[in-house]
Amino acid sequence: MGNGPLVLIVMGSESDLPIMQEAADILKQFEVPSEMRISSAHRSPARTLALASEAANRGIKVIIAGAGMAAHLAGVVASKTVLPVIGVPMPGGALNGVDALYATVQMPAGIPVATMAIGKAGAKNAGLFAVQVLALSRPDLSEALVQYRVDMDKDLAQKDADLQRR
Ligand code: RP5
Numbered sequence: 001m002g003n004g005p006l007v008l009i010v011m012g013s014e015s016d017l018p019i020m021q022e023a024a025d026i027l028k029q030f031e032v033p034s035e036m037r038i039s040s041a042h043r044s045p046a047r048t049l050a051l052a053s054e055a056a057n058r059g060i061k062v063i064i065a066g067a068g069m070a071a072h073l074a075g076v077v078a079s080k081t082v083l084p085v086i087g088v089p090m091p092g093g094a095l096n097g098v099d100a101l102y103a104t105v106q107m108p109a110g111i112p113v114a115t116m117a118i119g120k121a122g123a124k125n126a127g128l129f130a131v132q133v134l135a136l137s138r139p140d141l142s143e144a145l146v147q148y149r150v151d152m153d154k155d156l157a158q159k160d161a162d163l164q165r166r
Pocket of ligand 1: 011012013014015016040066067068069090
């Protein structure tokens with residue numbers, strides 16, 4: 001399998017980085033190697049198409065694409081690969097992410113994009129969803145995902161217990 005990236009995280013602008021970092025952090029937590037790239041469907045279309053079409057041959061298994069405004073990035077990437085593509089709509093702009101949500105989720109039949117929530121929650125879930133896809137053939141990741149939920153439950157129970165003491 002090698003040590004190359006299994007997940008490609010691509011974003012339309014450097015301004016998307018603070019949000020897309022959430023996806024990278026989750027992948028790091030699960031020890032899944034990933035690569036972050038900045039490439040825009042509109043501003044650097046040739047580079048974006050090359051990134052998408054070369055991904056599978058480079059050993060990438062899942063692509064996460066985050067973009068804002070008229071967010072065509074995830075769809076354009078999905079058009080050039082049969083790898084699963086997870087889209088993350090970025091907030092900001094006059095419509096604060098609703099534009100990006102619609103642009104990312106409303107794919108024509110034939111080229112799917114698995115669209116997450118707008119912003120940080122979506123980026124975090126994109127990372128988790130990528131781990132879930134990889135876990136289909138990696139029992140170690142499956143176990144780690146179950147443990148993640150156990151820990152989440154414990155954390156909430158602790159917060160509830162603290163609240164009851166106050
Ligand atoms: C999109 O336009 C990017 O994904 C970003 O969310 C948005 C604004 O980009 P910048 O003007 O901040 O570079 O293409």
